[in-house]
Amino acid sequence: LVAIDPGVCPAVCVLFDEPGKLLAADFFDGDDTSITVTVGRSKRHRPSAPLLVACLRPYLLSGIAAVVVEDVATHPGEGAVGAFSFGYSRGLIEGVVHTLGLPLITVRPQVWKKRVGLPAKSSKGQSRHAASSLAPNLASNFKLVKDHNRADAFLMAWWGRGQL
Numbered sequence: 708l709v710a711i712d713p714g715v716c717p718a719v720c721v722l723f724d725e726p727g728k729l730l731a732a733d734f735f736d737g738d739d740t741s742i743t744v745t746v747g748r749s750k751r752h753r754p755s756a757p758l759l760v761a762c763l764r765p766y767l768l769s770g771i772a773a774v775v776v777e778d779v780a781t782h783p784g785e786g787a788v789g790a791f792s793f794g795y796s797r798g799l800i801e802g803v804v805h806t807l808g809l810p811l812i813t814v815r816p817q818v819w820k821k822r823v824g825l826p827a828k829s830s831k832g833q834s835r836h837a838a839s840s841l842a843p844n845l846a847s848n849f850k851l852v853k854d855h856n857r858a859d860a861f862l863m864a865w866w867g868r869g870q871l
């Protein structure tokens with residue numbers, strides 16, 4: 708099962724769930740899933756379709772049951788640049804998933820957060836703590852503040868396990 712937390716640097720969790728064994732997962736984010744582009748005089752991160760395909764390619768032959776993607780939407784007061792970035796990321800991710808012929812499951816943040824015991828407006832730290840609690844053997848993947856996207860991807864994968 709794969710879960711992807713969209714954003715300018717999407718986080719990917721590939722979850723291996725074998726009965727009787729500890730959960731195992733591979734994680735990709737930052738340099739694995741996005742490129743830096745120049746926009747005017749500034750540099751910005753953008754998700755990269757070729758890099759996402761490269762992350763998923765090793766798992767295609769062994770079979771990916773589904774890809775869970777967070778069903779993100781704009782927030783009140785969010786600027787146009789932020790809204791565009793999320794929409795761009797989600798569209799690119801869905802395009803990659805459909806091009807690879809993989810089943811897609813979208814989930815609203817409130818739904819997966821409720822399933823893992825988080826409040827709807829939980830903090831990044833709460834996501835990291837919840838992920839570490841559910842899979843202590845994977846906790847080293849969530850120890851840094853910047854690992855909150857990995858934690859969210861893992862928690863979506865955890866939610867997705869119950870859907871399959």
